[in-house]
Amino acid sequence: MCRCLPPDRSGGGSVNAGKLIVGAILIVAVAAGAFLWYTAERAFYxxxxxxxxxxxxxxxxxxxxxxxxxxxxxxxxxxxxxxxxxxxxxxxxxxxxxxxxxxxxxxxxxxxxxxxxxxxxxxxxxxxxxxxxxxxxxxxxxxxxxxxxxxxxxxxxxxxxxxxxxxxxxxx
Known part of the structure; x- marks a missing residue:
């Protein structure tokens, strides 16, 4: 008799998608912060x-x-x-x-x-x-x-x- 494990339905794929979304949000936040700093400190002067x-x-x-x-x-x-x-x-x-x-x-x-x-x-x-x-x-x-x-x-x-x-x- 084979005791096989049922297929993994824990949503492991959604964890990777969540990491990608958080990573994208962080990249956008860093870019926006750099843009704001540049406009306040360097741009236009x-x-x-x-x-x-x-x-x-x-x-x-x-x-x-x-x-x-x-x-x-x-x-x-x-x-x-x-x-x-x-x-x-x-x-x-x-x-x-x-x-x-x-x-x-x-x-x-x-x-x-x-x-x-x-x-x-x-x-x-x-x-x-x-x-x-x-x-x-x-x-x-x-x-x-x-x-x-x-x-x-x-x-x-x-x-x-x-x-x-x-x-x-x-x-x-």
Whole structure:
């Protein structure tokens, strides 16, 4: 007498299909994550060329028209995909005392995080320096885009940073 095992009906084939489906989902998730990272960190950003007429400017206390200030070693990035992607790093020989006596401050300055590839701009360090009073913020260009101001923060050693920030005018 033969004691043969009945055919396997445990669904072993569906286990392999399940592994394939999970594997496919993981591959799609990794690809989507890489795409999102690329669009947030690399895509759309272009270096900004600063030439005469595209200088770093500040709004004086006695007027509304921004004036160019003396700057050196300007590095900048921007993107046409959003009005708040602009960031710049530079130095200025102007003292904080002279700047505060001549140009409008910007009390609600909150630097925005820059892409990791733009190493000179550390939003967290700039924000802490602004909160502690080590650095001071100035209005650079009001309404550079609707609802957006350009802000400049300057440190006592002449290091300076610029970014675009929402100003709340479009909240209505």
């Amino acid at each position: 272009e270096p900004v060329a600063f030439q005469p007429g595209a200088e770093i400017r500040l709004v004086p206390l006695t007027g509304d028209q921004p004036e160019a200030i003396v700057v050196e070693a300007v590095e900048g990035i921007d993107a046409i995909s959003s009005p708040i992607k602009f960031r710049a790093c530079f130095t200025t020989p102007l003292s904080l005392a002279m700047l505060t006596e001549t140009y409008r401050d910007y009390p609600a300055a909150e630097p925005l995080i820059a892409p990791s590839g733009f190493d000179c701009f550390d939003a967290q360090a700039i924000g802490q320096a602004l909160e502690s009073g080590e650095a001071l913020a100035f209005l650079s260009e009001p309404e550079i885009h609707p609802g957006v101001d350009r802000v400049v923060a300057v440190f006592p050693d002449g290091r300076a940073f610029a970014w675009h920030q929402l100003n709340g005018n479009l909240a209505e």
